[in-house]
Amino acid sequence: MPIKTYHLRYVALLVMVLCVGCQAGAKPAAPTLAPLPTPTAVPPPAWQDRDTYRAAMLEAAADDVTRIEAPTFYQIEAYVDITAHPPRVYAIQNTHYSNSTETTLDSIFFRLFPNKPGYGTALTLERVTAEGEEVELHFQSEGTALGVALPNPLPPGQSVDLHMEYDVTVPVENARGYGTFNYQGDILLLSNFFAMVAVHEDDGWNLSLAPDYGDPVFAETSFFTVELTVPQDMVVVTSGTTVDRRDNIGETTTWTCISGPMRDFMVVASDRFVQSSTAVGHIRLNSYYLPGHQQAGEQVLAYARDSLRAYQQSFGLYPFAELDVVEAPIQSGVEYPGLVVLAEQHYEHSGELTEFLVAHEVAHQWWYSMVGNDQVNVPWLDESLSNFSTIYYYEHTYGQARAELAFENFVARSYRQAKEEGRDGVVLQPVAAFAPQDYGPIVYGKGAVFFYELREKLGDATLLDILQDYFxxxxxxxxxxxxxxRVAEIVSGQELDGFYTEWILSAE
Known part of the structure; x- marks a missing residue:
């Protein structure tokens, strides 16, 4: 057979076979595909990475950065213009918020405390975006609460990135709110100058506003990275730890500071500060004071050192790498995470009250900073316990007799006097429910006496077990x-409702 004829027949036969196969339903084999590569996870920026904040912790407590469930992360770049009248802070803030509630959120609320009535200042927003989109804004609580409408609902467990640009005017010689948001005597105090995420509770966002004689902050534990640019001759003291400082063209310096897990971030700055330091174990303890106040500044440092030792032994480890105590033109003393501000008068006329105040404010590092509470509506939970805790400072430092005397003079007496004058009150009330003259005797006095009497009832060892377990x-x-x-009843094995009602929920 000629090759050409064979070839034609072979092709025809092959076509017939293929056609029969198609009619019978046969399918050609699918080609083998190479597996797709696994996508590489994009790491978060450093300010959203928990490991970044280990640098602000003791080595023994560094893993605490992993204990916080769904924390908020703040990145703030702030530029201080001290020559403006009044001084101004220009800020760019990025916030990474995770919805840890059981509710899908349409808005996120921030507290804008510079807008608090009476300050005469403002936090003025220039730009706000969520996930890069412009958003609607609405204000509540006399301008101190900002609602940011999200472009898409935020389900539980999901996160959103928000961007803000704003400027803040700082009041001059301001005594409102203890004077902690103020510029006076070449000292800049920036308490709550930034946009702080509010707390979402079962019934919604808590937007309560405290009067001037109460602490305003109710906040969840978060992480902060703050870059603050100030004149080169200013010393900056903040919550957390300074990790970088660089000089810029134009005679300014940028301080980069990070926090551990903290629920607030305080800034104090001045070109007048003198510094003394010591250590408690691996904790760096700093005292910042004005020229001419070295003796008082170093005495305050000693009080803070002994307080830190007493409370670590009594309640548990202070986990942060440093603690600062700062002299400033404020009223009395005010606590912040990792930082205590003390009034100038206590350096000019240092005495037993100064010692007590330092012990009280350092105790707040346990009761408010690490164990948080609603300071606006339930102020006794941290104030009463901090005032009572001073008894452990005095017992550790001087012995029981001196502790009893200090507790009587600085704590119990004010309550006893108010009671004799017919001004007994219920301890569990919001700040605003108290007249200014009754707030101290009831919250700081009666509430602290409750813990004293509880120790008498249960014994010192049992109460310490309770406080350690509660912590x-x-x-x-x-x-x-x-x-x-709950913790007190579990540890003591006693029912304490009646005792609690008598002291905290009742008044004569």
Missing amino acids: EDRKYKLAVPGDLL
Whole structure:
């Protein structure tokens, strides 16, 4: 057979076979595809990476950065113009917020405390975006609460990135709110100058506003990276730890500071500060004071050192790498995470009251900073316990007799006097429910006496076990009175509702 004829027949036969196969439903084999590569996870920026904040912790407590469930991360670049009248802070803020509630959120609320009535200042927003989109804004609580409408609902467990640009005017010689948001005597105090995420509770966002004689902050534990640019001759003291400082063209310096897990971030700056330092174990303890106040500044440092030792032994480890105590033109003393501000008068006329105030404010590092609470509506939970805790400072430093005397003079006497004058009151009330003259005797006095009497009832060893367990149970979290009562009853094995009602929920 000729090759050409064979070839034609072979092709025809092959076509017939293929056609029959197609009619029978046969399918050609699918080609083999190479597996797709696994996408590489994009790491978060450093300010959203928990490991970044280990540098602000003791080595023994560095893993605490992993204990916070769904924390908020703040990145703030702030530029201080001290020559403006009044001084101004220009800020760019990025906030990474995770919805840890059980509710899908349409808005996120921030507290804008520079807008608090009476300050005469403002936090003026220039730009706000969520996930890069412009958003609607609405204000509540006399301008101190900002609602940011999200472009898309935020389900539980999901996160959103928000960007803000704003400027803040700082009041001059301002005594409102203890004077901690103020520029006076060449000292700049920037308490709550930034946009702070509000707390979302079961019934919605908590937007309560405290009067001037109460602490305003109710906040979840978060992480902060703050870059503050100031004149080169200013010393900057903040919550957390300074990790970088660089001089810029134009005679300014940028300080980069990070926090551990903290629920607030305070800044104090001045070109007048003198510094003394010491250590408690691996904790760096700093005292900043004005020229001419070295003796008082170093005495304050010693009080803070002994307080830190006493409370670590009594309640648990202070986990941060440093603690600062700063002289400033304020009223009395005010606590912040990792930082205590003390009034100038206590350096000019240092005495027993100064010692007590330092012990009280350092105790707040446990009760408010690490174990948080609603300071506006439930102020006794941290103030009463901090005032009572001073008894451990005095017992550790001087012995029981001196501790009893200090507790009587600085704590119990004010309550006893108010009671004799017919001004007894219920301890569990919001700040605004108290007249200014009654707030101290009832919250700082009667509430602290409750703990004193509880120690008498249960014994010192049992009460210390209660406080240690309460600290570990609510560390970096928010506490309510029921948490304290629950732990106390479990540890003591006693029912304490009646005792609690008598002291905290009742008045004669």
